[in-house]
Amino acid sequence: MPLNLSIAVVAIPLFMFFFLGLAGVKMSRKLTGVLGVLGMLVTTVLAYGVAFTYFFGTGDGQVTAEGVRQAVIVWNPDWLAFTPTLVARMGIALDPIAAMMLVVITTISLMVHLYSLGYMSDHHGNPEKGFQRFYADLALFTFSMLGLVVATNLFQIFIFFEMVGVSSYLLIGFYFHSPAAIHASKKAFIVTRLADLFFLLGIMILSYYTGTFDFFNQNGMVGMTDSMDAAKAAIGSAGAQTFMGCSVMAWALTFIFIGGAGKSAMYPLHIWLPDAMEGPTPVSALIHAATMVVAGVFLVARLFPLYVIEQGAMDIICVVGAFTAFYAAAIACVQSDIKRALAFSTISQIAFMMTSLAVSSADNGLIEIHEGYGLGYMASMFHLFTHAMFKALLFLCAGAIIHAVHSNENKDMHGLHKYMPITSFAFLIGCLAIAGIPPFAGFWSKDEILVACYEKGLGWGLWMSAVAGMTAFYMFRIYFLIFHWKEHKVHTEHKPADQVWTMTLPLIILSVVSIVAGFVPMHDLVTWDGKELHTQLNWVVAGSSVAIACVGIGLAYVMYFKENPLPSKMKNSMNGLWTAAYHRFYMDELYQFITHKVIFKAICVPIAWFDRKFIDGFMNMLADVTNRAAYGVRRMQSGSIQSYVYVYIMGALLIAVVSIVCVLM
């Protein structure tokens, strides 16, 4: 299959957006849905073909004689020429991570399109009014995400960052009659916009010093090491410039990371993601679990050749990632809303990917490319791939459950295993995968991440292993609380059941993928320099991580499998910590304070007051003074002859006196 078809992969969703958005209102809901799914199916098939051709094809110069996989630029027209040399282009480039992301995005998107046929057909029993709008927005999102991953330059990534931001806004706020959804969508947009501002600053700095936005040279197929050499040269020329003690390049890369951290919900910019769960659940699965939230990871991976050289920026990412992983896992342990618990789990897992990328760099700041270097990069991309599959699976299961019991709270769900066996099994597979139990997908990728962390240092490795243990615990806590514990009384009346086939089929497919995805030979395919990476299973790390995961699962089993007083005892014994974690360590309240009290009350309101009372007041005063002066002067034109004569004589006398005085002097 020719790689040029990747243009169609991006174009079809865009076409579907316009088609469904404009013509959707005239079509029945069923037709819209079927067309949406078909469009996505075609896109998926094409994307698979393109990725397969890229990885296994023997096209012209795709792999060099040294076995280095090359990037292929399929299409790259100018979009906006800032200066004759600094040009923002809009194109399609395929390299290992882009090809991998094409597969991930189209797979998950197709599953969500299919699933939504059932899930979105009704809203609490009433036919869903915005069904067509939903499919149009999904297509827009898919287009934006695809455009992001195939970007040939940094500016294009920025453009599509904004696009995914807005499609996420539209989809979170899909139920726009609900105040919570409006608030959540607004929050998501503004927080990520704030991060994007930093991204923009990073782009401005980087483009100023390097004079380009492009990742790859213009001449089509270029090895990734070439772009790395170019980057090194650029850093060399800009490295002499410093600002507040750090090189400008470190600033630029840190700013760009902040941009990525906004989309990838790194602490402290994570606050929008849990609220984003107000959107329909398929959206949460697609955008807020599998695709958009890894945009930040993708961005850092894309600029990896630059980050590798800037140790300072890497250290920041490493610390932020490791902290976020723990922080989010701690919160996930106590949440009662299953979607929020999953959201925090997502934050934690993305932090795993970030950390994994960041531990790759060399300690001494100078890059030395030894055998096995870049394991963290490969592991991160591997985890991105597997996580997308099993987290989407978990969210879609959650959606099926919520659709059945009409509640997000786990207290309304207890004991569902008997009623929804397929969903239960699928959820279990997802949990095993994320907990890292072999042979499920998560085991393989997480194991690589831990190995990379241990390579960086024992402390990093132990920390991340501990978080991996927490992951197993909180996931099985959720699982047991939904499907076991004490059966909820309501179930005997309502008889919740597995959902229609359109919703169950994606669960089954994703379950199978979650089992086998770990066997994809990522080492050979997705590496930072395009060469194959030779690794083997590290038995010590693998064994210990499985053991830790088992401990976590065991603990969850003891506490939550059957109804028992242990959880409430635990809660009471550390009430303060539990409450703080339940309230997400009051980060939202802090933001609320800053935005409402500081920015709104202490900046916006005074400025508006100043404008009306002072600046405008001054203008009005000018007019007023003129008016008064006019009134004052008017009195002189009184029409009374006596006063005119009086003024005339007085004036004449005055002139006479003055002239006499002058003459005498």
Place this chain on the structure above:
Amino acid sequence: MQIFDNILIYFVIVPLLTLLGLALCNNKGIKAIRAVAVTGASVLVALASYLVYLFLQARGAGDTSEMLLQSSISWYAPLNINLALGVDGVSVVMILLSAFIVFAGVFASWKINPLPKQFFLWFFLLSIGVFGFFISIDLFTMFMFYEVALIPMYLLIGVWGSGNKNYSAMKLTLMLMGGSAFLMLALIGIYFHSSTDGHLTMNLLEIAKNNAVPHDWQLYLFPMAFVGFGVLGAMFPFHTWSPDGHASAPTAVSMLHAGVLMKLGGYGCFRIAIYLMPYAASELGWIFLTLTGISIVYGAFSACVQTDLKYINAYSSVSHCGMVLFAILMFNQTAMTGAVMQMLSHGLMTALFFALIGMIYGRTHTRDIREMGGMMHIMPYLGVGYVIAGLASLGLPGLSGFAAEMTIFIGSFQHGDMFHRVLTIAGASSIVITAVYILRVVGKLLFGAVQNEHHRELTDASWEERLSTAVLMVCVAAIGCFPNFFINIIYDSFAPVVDALKVFM
């Protein structure tokens, strides 16, 4: 006469003929009035498109002269005043913008009441001023057309406006007149220093070529000219006519005023103030740069607390127009190109905003966002339009605002010194604040529960309202998707200005 061979003169003649046609119409014959107005506006759009074609063709054929399509006839020989015409890339896109906004404005005032005939008369008189200003390269002619564009505003607001219209009309006119008083002094000053050999001229190009205004005079004249145009460009602290004026103005007048008239300010700033007095511009530019930097952030913050839809947009305009002047004062080609892109973008998007607000106001009879909600359920077309305008305003890629702002920021950042960089970053931070106030309005006005049960009976847009807004939406998207088309037209036009400035930088 030779001047009638020049297509440019027809941008004045067509509105003039429309004016005559309207004068012949019966007062009550609304259909005839509409027909004449629509014909006039359509011909203008066609002419403007043809002008773009001519311009591209001439440039494509290798004509690199600074102004194309030049011609001139003498008006008043003793003072050497001519009707001198000529356009460069900036004027061409401005004319295109004006034509589209006049077109959309005619449809937006389809049901204007009372006195439709008189309304359109003044409306087209205003457009004569606008087009005349953009096609002239003679200082006197420019100033004359500038005044022609300003005066009708008083009557248009005073007669057809709403709310506190007498106060607003008076305020707007007086403040702008105050600005043009400064401007006139500056122009006279420039005129008397326009050449060293005693052969005084009003022609822009000749003055620039002679470069004869003494440096010490420049230091007096430049602030006057810049403030004179800056008042119209809503520069802080001379922006306060904008909120009141826009709030009281009828829909089409708001559209034309924010869409085109405010652009006269930015256009004049670089064409007259900076181009003719480069020394003073490079000496005093930093003062105005600071003021416009304040405008950007200040307008955005002020917009965050407003509750009247038109006030929100007026303050948002202060912020966006501040960005135009800000970019012009950056004195490099990229940023200045961005300024013109921002003029285009802001013109179309604000016109769209004011059109939609007028349509919503015409139905609900309130503009207070606290009294409205859930409009998306009731009038989906207008709701979607408002969202698109909002997204353009906050800079969504694919719509016009993004391309303009990015060109400005990337261009501004090409200055290596701390002062410019800090201001650029401050200006860039407005993209976050803009998102805050836009989403606040969208959330309150369009989403959520319906606040007033009477609103449920309201209707969605009628065909002429759809046409008017759709034209603007398509233009906004066209600029956003194909910015390079416009950038190519604009970019080279700034070379002479930047060259003139380079001497002093």
